[in-house]
Amino acid sequence: MGASCEVNPVRCLTARRWKVLAVAAFLVAIGLAVLLYGIASREVVPPEGSRVSEATGQEKSIAVLPFNNLSGDPEQDFLSDGLTEDIITALSAIPRLFVVARNTSFTLKGKSVNVKSVGQGLGVRYILEGSVQTEAGRVRITAQLIDAVTGNHLWAERYDRELKDIFALQDDITLNILQSLQLTILEGERHGPAAGPPKSLDAYLKLLKAKAYFMSSKRADNEKARQLLEEAVLLDPEYPSGYALLARTYLREVWLAWSSDSANALRMALEFAEKALSLDPNDGSNHALISQIYLFQEIYDKALIEAERAVSLSPGSVEGYISLGMTRCFSGQFAEALLAYKDALRLDPAPPGGLYYQIGNSYLMMGNFEEAGKAYRKLLAVNPNSLWAYVGMASLYSMSGLTKEAIEAGKKVIEINPYFSLKNLEEISPYRNPGHKERLLDALRKAGLK
Template identity: 35%
Template sequence: MERRITTVLAADIVGYSALMDQDRVGTISALQTFREDVFLPLISSHNGDLVKSMGDGWIVEFRSASEASDCAIALQSSHKPKGIKLRIGIHTGEVVTDGDDIFGDAINVAARLEALAQPDQILISDTSHNSLDRSNAAVFDGGEQAELKNISRHIAVWSWPKGIKVNLAVNSSTKPGIAVLPFDNMSGDPEQEFFADGITEDIITELSRFRWLMVVARNSSFTFKGQATDIREVGKVLGVRYVLEGSVRRAGQRVRITGQLIDAESGSHLWADRIDGVLDDIFDLQDRVTQDVVTAIEPSLRYAETKRARAKPTEDLQAYELYLRAVSHFHLLTDEDNKEAIKLAKLALDRDPEYAAAAGLLAWLHIQRLVQSLEPVDEGPKSAVAAAQRVLMSDRADGIAKAYAAHSISMLAKDLPRARTAFKEALSENPNAASVHMLASINLFLLDRPEEALRHATHSVDLSPRDPLRHASFVAQGMAYFHMQQYQEAVEACREALSVRPVFLISHMILIASLAHLGDDKAVKAAVDNLKQYVSGEAAIAETSRLPIFSFPSCAARWRQGWIKAGLLT
């Protein structure tokens, strides 16, 4: 890895999601035209190197701040396809190279400035501005101090063109902010507009009673009335973390009001519900809806804020980026991706040794190698247990990290009671995390509690029915069914697992043993033939048969009997 000082330009398309909602084909065509005819030629002519392309955004590296600022002004001054508007941020700072990729302070600050910029605006940091010659520096306005999210020092910010307000207040309030967008009138009757607006205004008024919450005034939120909105864009423009939106639909005297609370930073839904009523007394219904919505979302807001306050896994943005990259490789489940994920997780821990989420992921990555019969990396199981111990001793570990760590000490250190305690904490903190329920199921199986194990494994699939890792939940179901000698159910669970991930050896092993106990010789032969498509030799089968889940005393003899009958083992 190499460290160097460079200038980074971060740019994105304003309101991209809303544009896609309005006209997907037209937006994609306009974006391609802009990219090929304007963006790429301009960065090339200014000696820029495109580092990352994210669909609606780009990261570009320049040799100097002057070239970056000249390119940014050329981009903003260019003739763009209809609907295409840019925000641009520029910062000069340190980056670390990793192959063709770069990450570090320069990217982080540039991205924060880009997020603060108005449409058609360029924001440039003091570090970059100080590097410009007098004539170039003079085209920028400002120098006002800003406190950027997750950036420890204050940065003076300059803007182009002159005269556009620099919105530096987005992150200035310590209170969480919420905007209530005008509820849509879905009735097709313009006369009902007043009812939808009244609902919105009453909710704003009631939310304003909570002193810990900053509520955007009615006049500001109503500027979005009738517009197709990108929630992330609303959050940036109004400086809020949360957005409440909804609709009102009337049919005769019946009214249905729907609402949803959204995290404006991540776009995730925190709460959604609908309320039905009758217009016997419109004001009574309006009051009831307001009370129901406010009563419902206030705990959701408090819970989200509590999680936000606690979920500061690391102050090191570089460590966080390394962790996210590790997660992206982890989900691909290949030997090469697993090794890359281990490397990235270790780099994250080098940056922040107390980063519990990275340590938990590292522990599960080593388990992943074990259960997929891959060659150990580093010290294999010993490395997994060491990473797990770091998590369980940390006061910064969230429920997901605790579950990963608990799984490692359950499977490898055989410390089942301690793992169970950690799983209880993880389930308490993350009751709706499918992976936590799945891993807790395996721990309960090893504790000789198959009924409870089955409940958690089944709930895991219910929580995330399209999860790319749901094969593990079906495997956990198969283990529990086998334990209870419900072999047909075990077969069905394993076939579900194999439909998601055909190469997972454990699924094949449970399926074959279950079919053997059912006495279905034809199905056993077909299952064995299927397994041998994915396994080159007997060593992997023998190694898989020795995994901790197959050594559990209540089931070990029956596993082996089934495999011997099927001809897998002798």
């Protein structure tokens, strides 16, 4: 980014707004965003064949349930959700602790749960739950750590502090959990960002609000998130999380075909991701993010290096494994991709359903039609109207020579999304080997899709 952008990055960002593509491009691409970021409401059951069950009964395994918002204002959910997410991220950085990923934990948001059942279902020994309430510049937080096997409370605390102390409260909760589980932080390990907490409380609150908008996968909300993030990094120019999420808003433009110039959108994403990485080089999620950008730029070797680095730095984070799986899959390393995806499922037993689509596609390209069908059917069990499940089934039937069934699945695709387009699918499928992409597209053409 040039010197003028360093002086006023918001002005440079504003100059790079993109035109919206046709409605057709928007609707078909929505499915891909759900594949990577969506959080579906579903029963929390460890998937068959997943290694999450190995954590059952392990002494060092935990699920952090979404903290309840007691403010009475749903608009304040961003704070309780953000606190939950920050604690999950901090605990996930400890290699000796198995932590269930955010997606799975948040399927339980707002639900009355039985701790023992949740522990058994998620395969964890301990459960952290709590609540958040804000009023007149103060925050009240309760937190309790429970043994899911015995039901005993190992640690509980009530905090009543000024809102500006929330970073210290997060640290205190995390350290108390580790102490209660008799886990120590070894030299070189971390339980928070290397850059430390943001220097501005307002910047942090803007980031949390931006995250809430970003999770919706809607273009208007993506714009709102970006505006908040631009404001956040102006308030705190050394805030790595702000730059990282800002990069994701540009990457999403590519995934959802919102940008009329994907190359420029990817360049903007890479600039902000590199800024985040320069401020916090040991954050695995930053490497996972850059891996995904390189993948869409078709710089496969660098994408693989960054994905592997992400997993090495944050072995307890699901994002690194997803990035590694994606890079391997689109590079033609389908068996190796499955290993990464299964590690993602181990950490996130109730993932966005689209992960099963990726698993199915890996099996499909290997010619293992039986396992591909199982993966697509798991996606249908999660969401009976999943566009991507029927895209997968259409390609599977077509490659299997079951033309009639393929056409029926293709009709279901169009019924779910009349604007589905192979052209858009091609643009967001960065296979290294053109033959792999053409094989998939040819199968879908035979299923009657265009």
